[in-house]
Amino acid sequence: MAERMQLCNISENNFEQCTKCSICTTVCPVAAVTTDYPGPKQAGPDGERYRLKDPAYFDKALKMCLNCKRCEVACPSGVHIADIIQHARMDATLGKQRASLRDTLLANTDLLGTVANLVAPVANATLGLKPTKAVMHSVMAIDKHRTFPAYSRQKFTTWFKRHAAKEQDAFAHHVSYFHGCYVNYNFPKLGQDLVKLMNAVGYGVHLLDKEQCCGVALIANGLYKQAMRQGRTNIDSIRKSVTRDNRVVLTTSSSCTFNMRDEYPAMLGIDNADVRDSINLATRFIYKLVDEEKIKLIFKQDYKRRIAYHTACHIQRLGWQLYSIEMLRMIPGLDLVELEQNCCGISGTYGFKKENYELSQAIGATLFKDIADAKVEAVSTDCETCKWQIEMSTGLPVENPISILADALDVEATRQANNIK
């Protein structure tokens, strides 16, 4: 009896799994460049013991955590170190203080995008001007080195409804697409590339009933309640797509994907268990179709490029970089360099903040050097904020694997190979 009781007596506190081996501290990109941050072990499982006693032990330095999750990936004992830190931040923020105007603006990528799209030429020109940057730097504390990603004149959804929606029903198979803010407001081409690719192999692409920003930036900036509202809307739409329409949901952003699959239940308490497996990064979905010989991809004979692949933090946490890398390796003319897995330092909105600029660049320095040494003409990554950071810091163009695949694809030959009329 006593032994039976012991068998069931396992702590609910995940931090009890920590064996104090300190391995997480060796991979933290923030602790590597500043002594102001206590490191993941101290900030996470160690600090949590104190915070359980008294929330007053919350250390403001925890705000320096990038939530890159590299500590969790390294942990040999399965401790959810970054989740512990994020929860502590959440507990310390909820109901106490309001996010600053700057943080609210940075976090509301869809609000900002909607407004900016309407006045895209003006917004792009203005945001790029030195006086604007100086004002943003001093008044808004958005760092002057940063250039806001250019806003598109036409939203992806507008393009889709005008030019693509009609043809989609004709295909034999169907998927939904969670495009995310970046594709919708800044870079519709990525969404167009996905439609081109999926259509070429016989899949119609559809929008969700209702899509809102996934909320990854809201969580990072402490706007938890708004993140919960938007998360519930998204999961409701995803559920309809999966159960009503029998369509899995594809994504092209690793952070949106990670957020909706893993942060929704872990951070926001949104139950997504019934649809989690149906939220799929497009490269993974396409890889599976190729692997199971359900589709064929034919690439252009004359396509020749040397490209480096950067593993974004959140795709590493998903464990799915394998699919993007294997997809890129299928392109015969592509010479792929797999970069060592280092954080680029931007971490969504983190690097945009004036107080974080230098830290952000110091964190990314190793990666930028590796990219320079790789002697490539472009970099590929599944994360849009890594794209901005790497483009700004290395001068090289950065492309999502889906865009590279679409670019290298021989559309006519692929349609024929898959019997698409």
Add this chain to the structure above:
Amino acid sequence: MRMDTVIMGGGLSALACGISLAKRGKRVTIVASGQSTMLFNGGSMELLGCIDGKPVEKPLEAIATLPQNHPYSKIGADRIAAISERVKLLFSDSGIEMTGSANANHWRITPMGVAKPAWLTLNDHLRIDDLNNLPAKHLALMCVRGFFDVPNAMLAQGLRELGFEVDMIEFTTDDITSLRRSPSEMRATSLAKRLVSNHALQRVADQLNSLAGEADMVLMPSVFGQNDSSDFQTLQNMTRKPLRLVATLPPSVAGMRMMTQLRHYFRMLGGTYLMGDTAVSGTFEGDKLTSVTTAKLGDMPLKADNFVLATGSFVSRGLRADYERIYEPVLGVDVVADNDRERWTSFGVLQPQAYFGYGVATDEQLRCLKNGKPIQNLRAIGSVLSGHDPVKMGDGTGVSLITAIAAADHIRENK
């Protein structure tokens, strides 16, 4: 996803096996549940250090006297001699510079100042070939102010007992002092990240040059070179006296460096290393394993012709114990362990502990057994194996490396 070989576990043995196979053009995927116990390694490999509490001088000769159930006995001393040379090559191909011989052990120094028999030691670490002929008479033991990871007084005492004359000299530099703002981060791996630029290394060298006095060798904790040995080389070039490193408490810079180099080499050979994923189950067909499911890849199991179980021992969760049994959690293969829980441990932490010798059962070809029958295409290597005792016998890293390459050979020969 189809591979030639899938290796479960991502530590020393997994990488050694993966590199051996990838080098012959095989498609290999390694599934690593986070970082490995190599981060507890002090910069040396040991083939066989002790038998019955006595240090082993000639490991290859002593291997012939080991009991039948030891993993080395399944491979045989002759093959181990040949494999030990290939291990040295594997390290040098990966950029890891080590010295030593399987014919005769040398001595490594632990952070506690104890000399232990070793097979290979990093060239920048203190190595003693002959205790009667020390590599230096007079050591300047440089103690970093505020540094946690070396108990300096114990280390100095141990070195004196070995016959060295030792001066303990405390020092610091601006770069080192800046780390003290965050007391929990004053660790070896943090120092290694700070002491990288020529300026930072020059400031250390200036201290060493001005403080080392009459000593004929300078000893520093192993806090240089998280990626390769170039930071050490730079510092040595700036320092007037011969410089050697001594292991620190974990996580160790030397272990981190070796893992980084092995992983990098494995990737260069075309291998796939899945960091932070865990093999959770397997599918068997008859006497073969057909696929392995991982936590992250979910509904896309890894299929392969051959599989290798390199998941490590209890600390790495390759073996699990509950209140009723000891088991292998991924594939449920047979383990060698006492049924009677009372026998797993003995009172007194320094006493021999039976559980150190527990692990998975294999046949002569290192194939795992399931219900007593060998699985044709599944081999076990490294710490997950039964029949050896890394603590009492000093054979941990040796078993990892030797079985890894022996298993790679079996996989090739079976084609």
